[in-house]
Structures are given as structure tokens and as C-alpha cells.
Amino acid sequence: MQIQPLRDKILVRPLDEEKETKSGIIIPDTAGTERPQKGEVLAVGPGKKDDNGRFHATEIKPGDYILFAKYSPTEIKIDGEELFILGEGDVLGIIK
Amino acid sequence: MQIQPLRDKILVRPLDEEKETKSGIIIPDTAGTERPQKGEVLAVGPGKKDDNGRFHATEIKPGDYILFAKYSPTEIKIDGEELFILGEGDVLGIIK
Amino acid sequence: MQIQPLRDKILVRPLDEEKETKSGIIIPDTAGTERPQKGEVLAVGPGKKDDNGRFHATEIKPGDYILFAKYSPTEIKIDGEELFILGEGDVLGIIK
Amino acid sequence: MQIQPLRDKILVRPLDEEKETKSGIIIPDTAGTERPQKGEVLAVGPGKKDDNGRFHATEIKPGDYILFAKYSPTEIKIDGEELFILGEGDVLGIIK
């Protein structure tokens, strides 16, 4: 099942335990009992218009690692896996 | 009973168990005890004007499969079947 | 007692059990224990101005059958009958 | 004690039991245990300016019979009588 997020929505695979990413980043975290606050971006929407009709292209890219508040994302089950969807405006920072 | 949604409202048949759609998409889901977050679009409103009077035609089409947050839709019983109505702005993504 | 709704208000007779309307529509529903989500429009206000002073005439007409969320309407007793009043913006769809 | 409402405020005598008005309207209602939703307008404010500085004169007139939601009005005791004050924007309809 492939998901195309709409507007500024971002599909994220939450990272809730220590794992080494492709780029070698170590992401330590508590043992899955807390809601994840970090994730890997899987897909992004094209962007959205603000109240004045200006289009803002989404700047987050697939493959980015991001931070977000515990209760910002909407949980959604895709092919049996719990993924997160959140708006770009709820992304707090990029993990480099 | 035929429903014509108003403004940007979208009438959706929720998908709450594994089923194979016409286009062959497999949509696995937990056993109906959770509120569905996926659905098939049955009918859409024409679109709506924003606060500045600009009309935005609805982009979601009947036949699309969509994702939404658990508590975004309004449940409504039509001809004995539980359907969902939600605004286009509450659609998180398209299932391809 | 005749009611003239103001602005975009719509006076509705809720339909909470199976009944056949004049036009032959069958409207099945659960047995009156749930709040109705369908109704017949009895009277409508002329319309209202938006924040920019533009007037929007009400498009719903008396005689229309409409859908609405369970808790959108205000209940009001008129001549001993429980009727509903809601804004046109809370109408989800038209039953055809 | 004479009250001059400000802005778009409307001073209302609630009607909570069956009574025949001067114009012969019969207003049946439940026995005073529910909050009244109908009333006779006693006095109105001159009107108010909207956010863009446009003045909107109050259209409701003293002597009108009006409908309102149960919890819209503020109760206020004037000369020992419970009266209601509400904004014109909370008036749902006119009883004719």
C-alpha cells in the first residue's frame, strides 16, 4: 500500500528504540514505553496554501530524520505497521 | 437514498477489515474493534470558498481511497449502513 | 406559531424513524434512541454576511431533506413539537 | 429601573409557560422546569461595529418575540424579575 500525503502532511516511521541509521546516526531512546518523538520521513505532501493564497512547498524531504512533540502525529496503520502522519508545521527540528 | 455532499464534504465508506479492492489493493486492518482510518470515497461536494472568497474545487474524487484521523469523520447511517462524512481538509493522504 | 429563521439559520423537522416522504424516499433509521441526523427543512433565513461584508444567500430550500451531525442543531419546542435549528454551514449534505 | 442595553444586546422577558400574547399568539411550553428558549423583547441596544469598523444597526425591535438557544442568554435580575440579555447574533428566529 503506497501513501501519497496531501498538502503539508508528512508520513513518518517512528523510531522508538536504539538503532543505527544508514548514515550511521545512533538514535538511543527509552524502551518503547514512551511515545516516539523521532522518526524517518517516508513521504511528504507537495505543500499547502496559507490563508492569503500563497503556496508553501514542503521543505522536509523523504529520508530526513525529524523531531516532533509526543502527541502531534496521528497514528495510522499501513500494511500492519504503525506509522505517523503529521503536518510540516509540527516538525520541531531535523536530526543531522 | 442518494446523498449530495455540500461544500468540501466527502462521503466515505469506511474500510475496517482486510478486503481486496477492485484495483487489487490489499487493505489489512485490525479486526473492526478500532475506528477505521481508511475509506473509499462515494461522493464529494463541489468545493468551498475560503475566507477571501476564493473558490477551491474539491480535488478528491469518488473512487479514491483515503486516509483520515480516527475521530475526524462524522458517522451517519444511510440506508442502514454506517458511512462517514468528513471535510477534504481532514483527509491525510491518498492510498495508491 | 410561525417561525422566521434569521441569517443562515434553518428550521428542520428531524426524521428519527423510518418514514416515507412525499417524494417516495424511504428513510430508515434506528428506533428513536439516537439523535436524528436527517431532517426536512421547514423554513430558512435569508442568508448572512461574511466577515468581509459579502452577503451569502441561503441555498438550502424549504422542502429539502438534509444531513447534519448529531450535535449540530439546537433543539427547540414549537407548538409542542421538537424541531431543530442549525446554521447552513452545519448541513453536511442533501438527500436526493 | 430602566435598562438601556449596549451595542447589540437585547433585553428579553423569557416566556416559560403557556401564555397568550397581545397579538393572540399561543406559546405552549413545558412547565417551567426547562430553560426558556422564547421571549419578548423589552429593549435593544443601538447596534455594533464589526471588525472592519462597519456599524450594524440592531434589526430586532422591542415587542418582537424571539427564539434563542437555552444557554445563550445571560440571566439578570431587574426589579426582582429574572430577565435575559443576549446578543442579536444569538437570536435564532422571530416568532410571527
Place this chain on the structure above:
Amino acid sequence: MQIQPLRDKILVRPLDEEKETKSGIIIPDTAGTERPQKGEVLAVGPGKKDDNGRFHATEIKPGDYILFAKYSPTEIKIDGEELFILGEGDVLGIIK
């Protein structure tokens, strides 16, 4: 202690029992167990600017008797006396 209210704030001495004012107005009220909804204006702020930068001079004057909702004012103890402060926009009417 002399208080100069800011913006559109109004300093009010609440009237919570029957008393005859200087101008001879009789203000009957329940016995001090309910929060007062009437008061005598002691001091007013100069006025305030709206969101568009337009200044609105306060129209209520010291010496006016006013009506307000039970929970609109902020209680404040001045020289041992419980006074009320509220915005002019929360004044419902003038007692004449």
C-alpha cells in the same frame, strides 16, 4: 489608594443588596449570596485601539450604573474593599 484603569478597563463598586443611590434609584437584589451583576462605575480607562489601530474612547463614565454578567469582572481588593474590574465590552447595559 487611587486606581487608574488601563485601556478600556472599568473599575466598579458592586451593588449586592438593596440600596438607594444618590439619584434615587432603588436597586433591589438578592441577599448577597449571589455574585453581583450591577455596579457603580468608579473610574474608567481612556479607551483602546482595535486590531486595525483605530482608537475607541471609553463611553462609560464614572458615576454610571451598569449591568454585567456574573463572571465577567475580575475581583480586586482595594483598601480592604472588594471592587470589580471589567472591560467595557463586557458591560451589558446602563441602568437609568
Place this chain on the structure above:
Amino acid sequence: MQIQPLRDKILVRPLDEEKETKSGIIIPDTAGTERPQKGEVLAVGPGKKDDNGRFHATEIKPGDYILFAKYSPTEIKIDGEELFILGEGDVLGIIK
């Protein structure tokens, strides 16, 4: 520790018991069991821009005695002393 408030923030030393200020003002108050509603201004921010980009310089000055609602300020411990920070828009009046 010296604090420079930002925007329209005001740093206040709350006055919660009777004390004579330098200028001879007597400020009687209940015995410290209630949250203070009066204070002496210690430092102010420079001012802030409104939604239209207009800058509003803070008018309250250090040394002013001010009134505020019980729960408007944020409590903050500075060098072991409980001080208050609140926005200028939450100041109700000036004590003269």
C-alpha cells in the same frame, strides 16, 4: 541575576501583605493566603509588534505599581525570590 524581559513582558515583585512603599503608598492586603493582584514593576520589555507589524512601545515603567488578575502572571523564581512575569496587556490598572 538580572532579567531583561522580552517583547511586552513585565517583571513584577508581587505585594502580598501590607507594606509601605518608598513613595509612602500603603498597600493593605489579605494575609498572603491569596494570590497577589498587585506588584511593583522591576523591569519591562521594549514593546511588541501587533499582527499588522506596528510596534507598540511598553508604557508601563519600572517603579510603577500595577494591578492584575490573580492568574494572569507566570511565577518565576529569581535568586530565590518568587517574582511574576506578565504581558502589558494583562495589566488592569496603575496604582497611584
Place this chain on the structure above:
Amino acid sequence: MQIQPLRDKILVRPLDEEKETKSGIIIPDTAGTERPQKGEVLAVGPGKKDDNGRFHATEIKPGDYILFAKYSPTEIKIDGEELFILGEGDVLGIIK
């Protein structure tokens, strides 16, 4: 793990006990049982656009010591350390 905050977000190391900073500031505080209200800025986002499209560069700098309300920041665990992220608009003052 290096974090690049987005928009006007500020990454902060909370100071919850007495410690002497590099610049010699003594920051006494209660014993870690209360939520910290002071912190050292570790990284800042570039700034953000307001509703009218004007860009506001972040003025807080890494190395600043700041004050904030107890519940303004979002807690986030980075490399096993509890850090805070908050918007620049939630910073109450600068500690000098």
C-alpha cells in the same frame, strides 16, 4: 546527534539546580522537583514568517540564558539527555 531546530524553535538545556555557568552566573533553583523555567540555548531555528508573509529572524542566540513558563517547552530526549524545545514567542526574558 545534532539537532537543527526549524522556524523559530529553540533547543534548550534546562537548568534545574544551582550551577555556575561559564560566564560566572549563579543560578540557584529548587531541588529539581519543580519543572525548570531557565535554560541555556543550544541551537535556534532561522526564524519564521508571520501571517502576512514577513520573515522574522530569531533574535535569541545559542549561549543565551533564557526564562520560560513551566509548561511552555516540549521535552525531548537527545542522546539520553532531557532537552527542551520551545518557540521564541514563549521566551519570557533573557538572563544577563
